[in-house]
Amino acid sequence: MPNDTASGYVLEMLGISKSFPGVQALNDVTLKVRPGTVHALMGENGAGKSTLMKCLFGIYREDSGDIVLKGAKVKFHSAKDALVSGVSMIHQELLNVPDRSVRENVWLGREPMRSFGPLRFLDHRKMHEDTAALMKSLDMEIDPADRMGGLSISKQQACEIAKAVSYDASVVVMDEPSSSLTETETEHLFRIIRDLRSRGVAVIYISHKMSEIFQIADEVSVMRDGRMVGTYAASELDEDGLIRLMVGRDTTDRFPPVASVPGEVRLEVRGLTAANPRSFRDVSFDLRRGEILGIGGLVGAQRTELVEALFGLREVASGEILVDGGLVRVRSPRDAISHGLGLITEDRRGSGIFPLLSVTVNTSVASLGRYLGKARLLEHRRIESEAAKLNEALRTKTPSMGTQIQNLSGGNQQKVLVSRWLMTLPDILIMDEPTRGIDVGAKYEIYTIMAELARNGKSIIMVSSEMPELLGMSHRIMVLCAGRHTGTLEGKQATQENIMRLATQFV
Amino acid sequence: MAASSTVTAQAPARGLRAFLSKNTNIVTFVVLALALGALTGGRAFGLDSIQNLLIAESVRAFAALGVGMIIITRGIDLSIGYVVCLVASVSASFAQTPDYAAALYAGKDFVILVPIAAGLMTGALCGLVNGLLVAYGKLPAFIATLGTLSIARGLQLIYTKAAVVGSLKQPFKNISQGSLGPVPYLAIYVAFAAFVVWVLLRHTRRGTNFYAIGGNPVAARVSGINVERELVMVYLYAGVLYGIAGVLQAGRLGLANALTANGMELDAIAAVTVGGVSQTGGVGTMGGMIVGVLTLGIINYGMTYLGVDSYYQLLMKGVIIIVAVFMDMNKNARR
Structure with missing residues (x-):
C-alpha cells in the first residue's frame, strides 16, 4: 500500500x-x-x-x-x-510480561474470545493458531507457547515486532x-x-x-x-x-574559566571490571589534584555504572583502586566516603534528596559522625551552622534551613546535594550529570562552584551527556563506549567530532 | 544564621496558629477531650478517671513507640500482639508463686529480676528476628512480621500448653500496679521510655538515619548509611519495647494467657498513624506517637463511659485508622 x-x-x-x-x-x-x-x-x-x-x-x-x-x-x-x-513503538527496554507465553503477550488486551451461553472465555486455540500464522508470515521461528521471559532478547524483540505487525x-x-x-x-x-x-x-x-x-x-x-x-x-x-x-554548534561563554592546574595523582583506577558482564570492563584512568575529568559517552556506555562502582554501589569483579598511591577496597558508600570520595548521583529524586526532610538534614546526613558530642549525642547547633554556612556559600535559595527540600527548585536542591558532599570534606567529588534538569542560570552557578572547588585542590569526576559541558568544563575527557575506555582527549584533540568518534567506536 | 540573606529569604510562619496547623493531632486530641468533658458535665475527668486512662493506655504506649519508629523507617510490624503475648507468658512463668501447684516451674522461686530479664530478652529476640528478616532477608516487613506473628503465637501455646499462667507473686505485680502518690508507676515508665525514644530520634545519629532510610532508602545508602544494620536496630529496639509491654501487662493483669494483648498491633499502628507518623516513611515524632495513643485512649474511654457497645468500639477503631491514613496520604502525597 x-x-x-x-x-x-x-x-x-x-x-x-x-x-x-x-x-x-x-x-x-x-x-x-x-x-x-x-x-x-x-x-x-x-x-x-x-x-x-x-x-x-x-x-x-x-x-x-x-x-x-x-x-x-x-x-x-x-x-x-x-x-x-x-503506530507502534519497540522500546529500548522491552515492555512485555515475561512470565506469560508468547501468544498471550501478542494478544494482550484484545484476546480472542469464545462464547459459551452468556459466558465468554479465552479462545486459546485461536490465539495459538493466529500467532503461529503470524510468526510464519514473518519468517520467525518462535513457538507461540513458549514463555516470553525464556526467549533471548532478540527473539523477545521479534515478538514485539510481530505484535506491531498484527495490529x-x-x-x-x-x-x-x-x-x-x-x-x-x-x-x-x-x-x-x-x-x-x-x-x-x-x-x-x-x-x-x-x-x-x-x-x-x-x-x-x-x-x-x-x-x-x-x-x-x-x-x-x-x-x-x-x-x-x-x-x-559553538560553546562560547556558557562556562566560567577553569583556572586550576592539575597537580599530583590522587586517584588511580587500574583494569576495573564490573561483576555484571554486560557492564564496563578493563577501565583504567587517573585523576589529579585540582583536575576536572569529564566522562563522555552515549546512553549505554556504562558511565554511571563505572562511577557507582567506584563509590561502592556496584559490584566489581576485578581491578584496583588507589587513593593517594594506596590500594583501597570500596565495598560500600561508607568505605568510599571514608577514603574521601563523594558522589552526586544522576537521579536527584531517586537517589539524592530526602524529599520530606529539612535542608539541614539533607545537607548533614552524610557527615553526622563528625558532629557527635557528649554521650554521642548530635551537636545540633554546630550541624545547623555548618550546613547553613555551606548553603550560603553556594547561594542556595531556601525560605529557611528547616524547609523540606522538596519545596526547593531543582537547581537549589542540587546545591544542597553539593553542600552535603562538601560537608564530608571530600578530596574527590564525583558528579553524575551535575546539571541535568536544572535551568540555564543555575547551571552556570554549578559550573562556577565546580571551577572553584578545583581551584581549591579538590578533584572532580564529571559524567555528562552534554558535549558542550564536557568540552567547557573538563581538563581531560575520558570517553567510554559499550563499557570500554576508548580514549582520553586533551587540549586541541578535545573536539565534539573526536568525542563522537570514540563514543561510537565499537558500535 | 542571622547573616544569611539567601538562606532565610522569608521567615517561616510562627506563633500559636502555625503550631496548631502543624500539629493537627494535638488539636484533635484537645477537641475530643473537651467534647467528652462537655458530654459528661466534666465527670469523665475525675482523678480516678484520668488514672484509669493512663493505666489502660500505658502498655499500648510502649508498643506504639516501638512500631512508630519502625514505620518511620518505612517498615511495619504486625507481630506485636502475639509477641507481647509470648513475652507476658514467659515473664509470668518465672513469677508464679512457688507453692502454686499448676505453676510451670512449680516449687521454684526465682528472684524478681528473672521474669523481667526473661521477658525483655524474649521481646528483643523477636525484634531481632524481624529485623534480620527485613534487613538481610529482604522480605517485605508485612510478610516477615506476619510470619513471626504466627511463630510467636505457636510458641506461646507450646510453652504454656495453652493454659493460663496465673498466681503471680505480689512483688512482681506491684511493679505494674503500684503508684507514686497519685501517679501510677506505669505512667512513669512510659514517660521514661518516651524520653529515651525522643532522645534517640531527635538527638542521635541513628535517629536521623531512621528518618533518612524512611525518607529515601536509596539516597540513605548513597549517603553512607548502613541501611541493613540500622533496620535490624530499629526492629530490635521495638522488640525491647514490646518486651517491656509484655512484662508490665502480665503484672498488671496478674496473669498471662493466649488472649493477652490480642490485637495490640492494631491499637499501636492506629495510634501512631493518628499521631502523624506517616506510612510513606520518614515522618513522625515521639510526641505525635504519645498524642496518638492518648487520642485513641480517650475515644475508647469516652465510648465506654458513654455506654457504647464494645463491638462498636472495634468498628470505630478500624474507621479511625482508615480515615487517619487517608488524610495522611493526601497531606504527604509526593509531587
Missing part, C-alpha cells in the same frame, strides 16, 4: 513545539516519513528525539503543532491508542533496537526490518550507531538542541558529515 496519501507521506509531524519549565525541548520540529522506508532519527543525547516520539505517542502533549497520519489529523492519548491506529502497523518506531543484540542477532533484526519495508511499513529507526544507519536507512533526519536540522537521503551523507550535523 505505498503512497496511500496525496502527500506521499504516511506520517507527518508538523511544527511540533514543546517546552518544560526553563527548557525549550522541541522548537518547531517537522518530521515527514514516507511509507515503505527506513527513516533514521539521529541526534545527541538530549537533542529532542525521545521528546518528539513521546509527543507522537501522547505521553507528552505538544504545545503546538499537528500530527498527521495517512492524511488525517490525529491525537493519540496513549501508546495503546497509537497501536490501534497502526496492521503502518509506522513502527524502534528506539535503539540493537543496543543489546549480538552481531548475528542484529543481522536478523535487519532482515525483519527489510521485510517490514517491503510490506510498505515505515520504520523510524533511532540509533547512535553510524554503521547501522548507513546499512539500513533510506532517509536520515538529524535533530540538535530541540530543532530539526534537516532530512537527507542516506546516500548523500557520510559518517563525518553526519557527525558534523549532529554536533555543529
Whole structure:
C-alpha cells in the first residue's frame, strides 16, 4: 500500500513545539516519513528525539503543532491508542510480561474470545493458531507457547515486532533496537526490518550507531538542541558529515574559566571490571589534584555504572583502586566516603534528596559522625551552622534551613546535594550529570562552584551527556563506549567530532 | 544564621496558629477531650478517671513507640500482639508463686529480676528476628512480621500448653500496679521510655538515619548509611519495647494467657498513624506517637463511659485508622 496519501507521506509531524519549565525541548520540529522506508532519527543525547516520539505517542502533549497520519489529523492519548491506529513503538527496554507465553503477550488486551451461553472465555486455540500464522508470515521461528521471559532478547524483540505487525502497523518506531543484540542477532533484526519495508511499513529507526544507519536507512533526519536540522537521503551523507550535523554548534561563554592546574595523582583506577558482564570492563584512568575529568559517552556506555562502582554501589569483579598511591577496597558508600570520595548521583529524586526532610538534614546526613558530642549525642547547633554556612556559600535559595527540600527548585536542591558532599570534606567529588534538569542560570552557578572547588585542590569526576559541558568544563575527557575506555582527549584533540568518534567506536 | 540573606529569604510562619496547623493531632486530641468533658458535665475527668486512662493506655504506649519508629523507617510490624503475648507468658512463668501447684516451674522461686530479664530478652529476640528478616532477608516487613506473628503465637501455646499462667507473686505485680502518690508507676515508665525514644530520634545519629532510610532508602545508602544494620536496630529496639509491654501487662493483669494483648498491633499502628507518623516513611515524632495513643485512649474511654457497645468500639477503631491514613496520604502525597 505505498503512497496511500496525496502527500506521499504516511506520517507527518508538523511544527511540533514543546517546552518544560526553563527548557525549550522541541522548537518547531517537522518530521515527514514516507511509507515503505527506513527513516533514521539521529541526534545527541538530549537533542529532542525521545521528546518528539513521546509527543507522537501522547505521553507528552505538544504545545503546538499537528500530527498527521495517512492524511488525517490525529491525537493519540496513549501508546495503546497509537497501536490501534497502526503506530507502534519497540522500546529500548522491552515492555512485555515475561512470565506469560508468547501468544498471550501478542494478544494482550484484545484476546480472542469464545462464547459459551452468556459466558465468554479465552479462545486459546485461536490465539495459538493466529500467532503461529503470524510468526510464519514473518519468517520467525518462535513457538507461540513458549514463555516470553525464556526467549533471548532478540527473539523477545521479534515478538514485539510481530505484535506491531498484527495490529496492521503502518509506522513502527524502534528506539535503539540493537543496543543489546549480538552481531548475528542484529543481522536478523535487519532482515525483519527489510521485510517490514517491503510490506510498505515505515520504520523510524533511532540509533547512535553510524554503521547501522548507513546499512539500513533510506532517509536520515538529524535533530540538535530541540530543532530539526534537516532530512537527507542516506546516500548523500557520510559518517563525518553526519557527525558534523549532529554536533555543529559553538560553546562560547556558557562556562566560567577553569583556572586550576592539575597537580599530583590522587586517584588511580587500574583494569576495573564490573561483576555484571554486560557492564564496563578493563577501565583504567587517573585523576589529579585540582583536575576536572569529564566522562563522555552515549546512553549505554556504562558511565554511571563505572562511577557507582567506584563509590561502592556496584559490584566489581576485578581491578584496583588507589587513593593517594594506596590500594583501597570500596565495598560500600561508607568505605568510599571514608577514603574521601563523594558522589552526586544522576537521579536527584531517586537517589539524592530526602524529599520530606529539612535542608539541614539533607545537607548533614552524610557527615553526622563528625558532629557527635557528649554521650554521642548530635551537636545540633554546630550541624545547623555548618550546613547553613555551606548553603550560603553556594547561594542556595531556601525560605529557611528547616524547609523540606522538596519545596526547593531543582537547581537549589542540587546545591544542597553539593553542600552535603562538601560537608564530608571530600578530596574527590564525583558528579553524575551535575546539571541535568536544572535551568540555564543555575547551571552556570554549578559550573562556577565546580571551577572553584578545583581551584581549591579538590578533584572532580564529571559524567555528562552534554558535549558542550564536557568540552567547557573538563581538563581531560575520558570517553567510554559499550563499557570500554576508548580514549582520553586533551587540549586541541578535545573536539565534539573526536568525542563522537570514540563514543561510537565499537558500535 | 542571622547573616544569611539567601538562606532565610522569608521567615517561616510562627506563633500559636502555625503550631496548631502543624500539629493537627494535638488539636484533635484537645477537641475530643473537651467534647467528652462537655458530654459528661466534666465527670469523665475525675482523678480516678484520668488514672484509669493512663493505666489502660500505658502498655499500648510502649508498643506504639516501638512500631512508630519502625514505620518511620518505612517498615511495619504486625507481630506485636502475639509477641507481647509470648513475652507476658514467659515473664509470668518465672513469677508464679512457688507453692502454686499448676505453676510451670512449680516449687521454684526465682528472684524478681528473672521474669523481667526473661521477658525483655524474649521481646528483643523477636525484634531481632524481624529485623534480620527485613534487613538481610529482604522480605517485605508485612510478610516477615506476619510470619513471626504466627511463630510467636505457636510458641506461646507450646510453652504454656495453652493454659493460663496465673498466681503471680505480689512483688512482681506491684511493679505494674503500684503508684507514686497519685501517679501510677506505669505512667512513669512510659514517660521514661518516651524520653529515651525522643532522645534517640531527635538527638542521635541513628535517629536521623531512621528518618533518612524512611525518607529515601536509596539516597540513605548513597549517603553512607548502613541501611541493613540500622533496620535490624530499629526492629530490635521495638522488640525491647514490646518486651517491656509484655512484662508490665502480665503484672498488671496478674496473669498471662493466649488472649493477652490480642490485637495490640492494631491499637499501636492506629495510634501512631493518628499521631502523624506517616506510612510513606520518614515522618513522625515521639510526641505525635504519645498524642496518638492518648487520642485513641480517650475515644475508647469516652465510648465506654458513654455506654457504647464494645463491638462498636472495634468498628470505630478500624474507621479511625482508615480515615487517619487517608488524610495522611493526601497531606504527604509526593509531587
